[in-house]
Amino acid sequence: MRHAPSDTITWGMMLRKLPMIAKAIPRVVKGMKAANVTDPTQSCGLGWTFEQATLRNPDGPALMQGDVRLTYAQVNQWANRIGHYLGGQGIGKGDVVAVFIENRPELLVTILALAKVGAVSALLNTAQTRDTLIHSINLVAPVAIVVGEELLPAFAAVREQVSIGAQRTWFVADQDTYSHPGIAPEGYINLISASADASSDNPPSSQQIFCNDPCFYIYTSGTTGLPKAGVFKHGRWMRSSASFGMIALDMSPEDVVYCTLPLYHATGLCVCWGSAVNGAAGFAIRRKFSASQFWSDVRRYRATTIGYVGELCRYLVDQPLSADDSRHDVRKMIGNGLRPGAWAEFKGRFAVEHICELYAASDGNIGFTNVLNFDNTIGFSLMAWELVAYDHDSGEPLRSADGFMRKVDKGEEGLLLARIDEKAPLDGYTDPQKTARVVLHDVFTQGDRYFNTGDLLRNIGFGHAQFVDRLGDTYRWKGENVSTTEVENLLLQHPHISEAVAYGVEIPNTNGRAGMAAITPAESLATLDFAELLTFARERLPSYAVPLFLRVKVKMETTGTFKYQKTRLKNEAFDPGQTGGDPIYAWLPGTQTYSRVTEQVLAEILNGKHRY
CATH class of the missing domain: 3.40.50.12780 (ANL, N-terminal domain)
Structure with a gap:
């Protein structure tokens, strides 16, 4: 979500909402009591x-x-x-x-x-x-x-x-x-x-x-x-x-x-x-x-x-x-x-x-709602939350020299953290270890606890926020959260694939991120049957999780800590002109195979000829 100056909520905008606020107060009080x-x-x-x-x-x-x-x-x-x-x-x-x-x-x-x-x-x-x-x-x-x-x-x-x-x-x-x-x-x-x-x-x-x-x-x-x-x-x-x-x-x-x-x-x-x-x-x-x-x-x-x-x-x-x-x-x-x-x-x-x-x-333990009917906002939350600086490669929140996290400025995107307390308890998962992984301790003061949502938001004023994007190992497509690791694990079961990295990429005029995977063939590109590979994925993954794009790489680059460079792969997406010679393939709507993405096919995708 791009930030536009008109999205910022001003005093004038709030003043125009006063009659609505006055009318809403009784039901808000009643609703808070019921909730x-x-x-x-x-x-x-x-x-x-x-x-x-x-x-x-x-x-x-x-x-x-x-x-x-x-x-x-x-x-x-x-x-x-x-x-x-x-x-x-x-x-x-x-x-x-x-x-x-x-x-x-x-x-x-x-x-x-x-x-x-x-x-x-x-x-x-x-x-x-x-x-x-x-x-x-x-x-x-x-x-x-x-x-x-x-x-x-x-x-x-x-x-x-x-x-x-x-x-x-x-x-x-x-x-x-x-x-x-x-x-x-x-x-x-x-x-x-x-x-x-x-x-x-x-x-x-x-x-x-x-x-x-x-x-x-x-x-x-x-x-x-x-x-x-x-x-x-x-x-x-x-x-x-x-x-x-x-x-x-x-x-x-x-x-x-x-x-x-x-x-x-x-x-x-x-x-x-x-x-x-x-x-x-x-x-x-x-x-x-x-x-x-x-x-x-x-x-x-x-x-x-x-x-x-x-x-x-x-x-x-x-x-x-x-x-x-x-x-x-x-x-x-x-x-x-x-x-x-x-x-x-x-x-x-x-x-x-x-x-x-x-x-x-x-x-999670937090919700935002656009009660006041502003445009382009998820509204405000009655729970305590903060947006903090994060590492763009790992998605992890950053800590300053004093050991605490840094809140971002108004208008700047940041990682959403929600405070865990009696008012906003965290029910978590059935697996306590998985719950522990999303709880951050000593965030702004000693002893405080926050839920790491893994989502980027932007504060646009008066407690209102905009959703920007998802971080980490999931992306959202067709209203569903897709696990990149699930897609990777499935592709690695294919006998002709030795490495796989899944991620989400943006297609103009669509919502969320479409699935894309960089794959390394076990032997050579010639051994891949793209129609068979698509059938393989469609039989084993939910329809929304099947990758729409493939990037074939001879060797997968990693960081110094042996992590795949997903940020770079996301940025280069499915444009053959950005991928250094790596061939790109797309599952075009109405077809039963992955087709090579040429400059013409790329232009057709970007211009909306192929409706995803």
């Missing part, structure tokens, strides 16, 4: 919040998809039946249950049912297969799994490598199971049929869930090359749902949130669904995002709010102009990654009043 649940004996969390929403709006729409319309009372009772059944099967507080279902009501009802009995939903990424899926399941040692019919082939391929008994391998048919439960294949138990006759009353266990109890495991990219499981506690659900639903969006039963984001990620699950539940509002979802059907869906569900990531917004802007572009009820949108270059265009073309850009990490 700040610290009493370890106070009932709270997802199940409790949903039950409160049901009392508030029992006959209002809770979940919508296609022709399925379920009220809060229907969803709550459905989740109760599943919860009572699971409890009868021995699933209780603290038990981990893997959930492997695509975006549909059954996913959310299952998660809600597990939350009500105090179990922890391990939210498997539905794009994962093979070794990555095996790792993600075994990492959290689940006592059971719930598998959607649409993902049965992926699970069946790894079933022998995960230790979950058949009696706790539950199946959910790929249809409207509220009306038609379907039939489970041999070796699976139909969760919907098995729970059909259970009690629909709220289980007593939902009142015995407290702020420090874990609710979800949400997977993030791991620096070891495989996903890490971040712990998301019920107390954090309260903070998230109240902060976004009440403070930022002022949600009510008259609102409907339309979300096409994957619900195994925190933005879709906790921000979008959490905001809807907090306001007893409707939540409309789609299995997968469709740019051509987006606004039709918005009108169909009478949505007032949409969830987004920057890439989604770009796809919508790329659609042909239509007289219906502003014919909808959407007044506000919440998400992340909308670049300044597209901000004004999107807001103007689609007539959205409030872009509530946010910053949050499922494994």
